[in-house]
Amino acid sequence: MTARALWTVDAMAEAMSAERQGAVAPSVSGISIDSRTIVAGDAFFALSDRRDGHEFVAAALAAGAGLAVVAADRRAQFPADAPLLVVPDVLAGLRDLAAAARARTQAKVIGVTGSVGKTGTKEALRLALSKDGETHASVASYNNHWGVPLSLARCPQSARYAVLEMGMNHAGELAPLSRLARPHIALITTIAPVHLEFFGSLTKIADAKAEIFLGLEADGAAVLNRDIKQFAHLKRRAKEAGVARVVSFGEHAKADARLIKYALHPHCSTVVAQILGTELTYKIGAPGRHLVGIRLRCWRLRCWPEPISRSPRWHLPSLSRLPGAGRPSRLISRVELHSSSTRATTRIPHPSMPHWPCSARLRSDRADGASLCSATCWNSDRKVRRFIGRSPSRSPPIPSILCSAAGR
Numbered sequence: 001m002t003a004r005a006l007w008t009v010d011a012m013a014e015a016m017s018a019e020r021q022g023a024v025a026p027s028v029s030g031i032s033i034d035s036r037t038i039v040a041g042d043a044f045f046a047l048s049d050r051r052d053g054h055e056f057v058a059a060a061l062a063a064g065a066g067l068a069v070v071a072a073d074r075r076a077q078f079p080a081d082a083p084l085l086v087v088p089d090v091l092a093g094l095r096d097l098a099a100a101a102r103a104r105t106q107a108k109v110i111g112v113t114g115s116v117g118k119t120g121t122k123e124a125l126r127l128a129l130s131k132d133g134e135t136h137a138s139v140a141s142y143n144n145h146w147g148v149p150l151s152l153a154r155c156p157q158s159a160r161y162a163v164l165e166m167g168m169n170h171a172g173e174l175a176p177l178s179r180l181a182r183p184h185i186a187l188i189t190t191i192a193p194v195h196l197e198f199f200g201s202l203t204k205i206a207d208a209k210a211e212i213f214l215g216l217e218a219d220g221a222a223v224l225n226r227d228i229k230q231f232a233h234l235k236r237r238a239k240e241a242g243v244a245r246v247v248s249f250g251e252h253a254k255a256d257a258r259l260i261k262y263a264l265h266p267h268c269s270t271v272v273a274q275i276l277g278t279e280l281t282y283k284i285g286a287p288g289r290h291l292v293g294i295r296l297r298c299w300r301l302r303c304w305p306e307p308i309s310r311s312p313r314w315h316l317p318s319l320s321r322l323p324g325a326g327r328p329s330r331l332i333s334r335v336e337l338h339s340s341s342t343r344a345t346t347r348i349p350h351p352s353m354p355h356w357p358c359s360a361r362l363r364s365d366r367a368d369g370a371s372l373c374s375a376t377c378w379n380s381d382r383k384v385r386r387f388i389g390r391s392p393s394r395s396p397p398i399p400s401i402l403c404s405a406a407g408r
Helices: 009-016 053-062 072-077 090-104 118-129 147-153 174-181 202-215 231-240 289-302 317-321 398-407
Strands: 019-021 030-032 042-045 067-071 084-087 108-113 135-137 161-165 185-188 221-225 245-250 257-264 269-275 278-284 335-338 343-346 358-363 371-378 384-391
Touching (some): 009 084, 067 072, 108 118
Parallel strands (some): 042 067, 108 185, 335 358
Antiparallel strands (some): 371 384
């Protein structure tokens, strides 16, 4: 069976102002940046990050790539008959192709950012929206300066929905990603002390996350966490950016999508919530307080004045399939604190991820009296997640560390 064409080579060459070399196929069925995962018919983009992608062009073509996109100053190292699209800069070419993808799509685009919970929310939206139509979503955690363009360039023209994860660790990074994606909905999961060493305060982190509003479509909406201290600040930033609608989720009495109560069971979660004044009782196919919050965000998107999806099948029994999330474990959460004067072990079953054992280290020898904390978490598959944070006092923000480390 022939794979469906994602791009014609004519459209790719026009979008990227690329020069053709060799006998290129008339179309490509996918876009790859990893020669080890090439599928026959893919276009391989020779991006340079930790390694120079041009070193792997030959391997990609040998694995079945239909063509490779390479930089003009590197074309001489390839055979004259190699199927290439030659561009001045590969990353810039990918961004140009992403812009063309956004221009041609009729999909509703949802941008998801936040200090924690981005990938879980993105995956939950993918599962929910796919009940109503073809849904494209970022792969894994491809949310940075090349991940967002890659995800957008991979969006099929026929997609009805596109869910794009957007991340940052410095101010100014999110704005160009949002302007490229031009989402109809911008969702910020929460604000937490992740990458605090680059910002110095949660307010500055909130300002950086609020950059997602700068690319929002004129009739777009912002979806915000009503339970966090930065809600009013984010709402103000949204209004300053000209966002037409701001709606909220959380346990707060004034949240538009309000969590009333929930119960965690061995293999599911049951929830009572109020969505725009209507009380709903539903079940999620996996246990976890963090999944309850993710599902609440999905409900808020379902219930616009003009709903993004009108499907009655917006339940998530398949949420148990979320990668790395909600997997049962018999391990007990643990935090180990170390400083020059104390050494202690305590158990903290943090509600965001109660089954992630954590080892945390406290350094309290800073001249300003602050504490630097690091946490290492792992699940039953031994997948490790690490987080480094700063507390203004000598008492480490362990619950925040656990939440941030588990949710990344």
